[in-house]
Amino acid sequence: MKNRNISVPLILLATSLGTGRPCLAAEGTAATTTTTATPSSLTLDEAMRLTREHNPRALQATDEVKAASARVTQARSAWFPQISAKAGYQYIDPVSEISFGGVPMKFMPNDNYDARITAEMLLFDFGRSGRTVDMAKSGREAATHKRDMTLRDLSLATVRSFYSVLFLQEAVKVKDKEIAALQQNLDHMQKRYQEGVATRYDLLTTQVRLADANNRKIDLQTELDNQRINLRRLCGLTESSTLDLKGSFDITRTDMDATRLAANALEQRPEIMIARENHKAATYRKSLSAKEGLPKIVGSASWGTTNGYQPDINEMRTNVAAGVQLQVPIFTGFRTSASTKEASAMMHAAEQERIDTEEMVRAEVRQSINDLKTSEEKIGTTTLQVSQADLAAKHARIRYQNGLGTTLDLLDAEARLANAELANLQARYEYVLNAYAVRRASGDLIEK
Structure with missing residues (x-):
């Protein structure tokens, strides 16, 4: 009686699992995008491609990289002359004048006109512009790594949703098989009841088991529909698109060398790259703050008419003007010293972030490998469990048909077989997701 209540929690647990890696065949034809309502079939690679190309989060991450590249260009603008044009009119009264023989002579007009083109250029600033450019470049690298991390996470979400749909489809089939067996037993029980061989209790027990199986199938079907909605959203498919997924839970061996995978993770994980770029940017900021109190030399030239x-x-x-200006900050209201303290604190914080991220990555590698090993062991035990439950169910049917077994024995045997098949399916499902978790933990961007 305990076994028959296991399957629904197993399914709900499996559909909520986090990450993993498939070692499986997922082959098929191309899928639709948002402009096509009914794809013929959808493979895992095609689903991930659609997600990377059409998901709003992926497009947002790409635009953020473009914005970071534009900031590099903005920072470099300090190395180029700043050219501007202006024209103006000014009325002045009174103006300087003298009188010769009663005739006034003005030294400047009342109506003043001026139009000119001016070019200004920073000649020397003790490397402040260079540090600003370095900070912008570091920001661009960080944005690139964030984009890679976003695309990886979206691919992983697509994997989870894709295999959740496959898992639930198979779970519904298992439940249909259980319902068919229960319905067959119910039909047989009704005949025995009409013949007076079976009791009313036996008939009601079978009916309750059948109703319970149908209720659990409804739960599975609802979860399946929800996962399909989620997969369509990730891939950018229309709501009316029919999902014909091509994939399986075929298992192959996966690398479980924790030392090698951890080394790869420290070189390839986007989180590590971002933490290092943040530390680099903080170092540049501290260097820039130290230069805030230094002078800078600005040159200018203009040509115009007045x-x-x-x-x-x-x-x-027409007239021409040219000059060089030395600008020396004398007192900035303690801004320079405060900026230096801020930069030092940020650099220390960035270093702590880098250390914490590296420790987290090492731990994730070990944890994901442990989860994968557990899934592998479960596959072996549940495969044996299915074989034993199937044999027990066959014996229970024969005993019941020969009048040697009770209705309860038969129903329990059928329930144990269904639960064993679901447990084996779940173990394979978990192995696929945990294998993906190992790939993610070791720095794989999961592009396919």
Whole structure:
């Protein structure tokens, strides 16, 4: 009686599992995108491709890399001249003038016009512009790694949803098989009851078991429909798209060398790369803060036309101006010292983040390998369990048909067989997801 209540929790647990890796065949034809409502078939590789190309989070991550690249260009603009044009009019009254023989002579006009093109360029700033560019480049690298991490996580979510659909489809088939066996037993029980061989209790017991199996199938079917909705959302498919998934839970051996996988993870995990870029950016920020109190040299040149020149102050005349300016900060309201303290604290925090991330990565590698080993062991035990439960169910049917077994014995045998098949299916499902977890933990971006 205990075994028959196991299958639903097993399914619900399996569909909520986190990550893993498949070692399986998932081959088929191309799938639809959001512009095609009914794909012929959908393989795992095609599902991941659709997710990477059409999911809003993937597009957002790509745009953030473009924005970071634009910030590098903005930072480099300090190395180029800043050219501007301006034109203006100004009325001044009174103006300087003298009188010769009662005739006034103005030294400047009341109406002043000026139009010119000006170019300014930073000549030397003790490396501040270079450090700003370095910070922008580090930000671009961090954005690239964040994009890789986002695409990896989306691929992993697609894997989970893809295999959840496959798992639940098979679970529904197992439940259909159990329901068919119970229905056959119910038909046989009704005949025996009409013949007076079976009791009302035997008939009701079979009916209750059948109703319970149907209820559990409804739960599985609902979860299956929800997983299909989630898979369509990830892949960018329309709600009316029919999902014909091509895949299996075929198992192959996976690398479980923790030392080698941990070394790969420390070189390839996006989280590690981001932590290192954050530390690098903090180092650049500290260097930049230390240079805030240093002077900078700015050169400028302009060409234009204006009035106000003697002897004809109203005539517009071209003019040229050029110069060099030394700007020395004397007091900045303690901004420079505060900025230096902030940068030092951020650099220390970034170093702690890097250390914590590396420790987390090593732990994830070991944990994922342990989970994979457990799944592998479960496959062996549940395979044996299915074989034993199938043999027991066959014997129970023969005993019942020959009048040697009770109805309860037969129903329990059928329930144990169904639960054993579900447990074996779940073990394979967990192995696939845990194998993907090993790939993720070791730094694989799960592109296919």
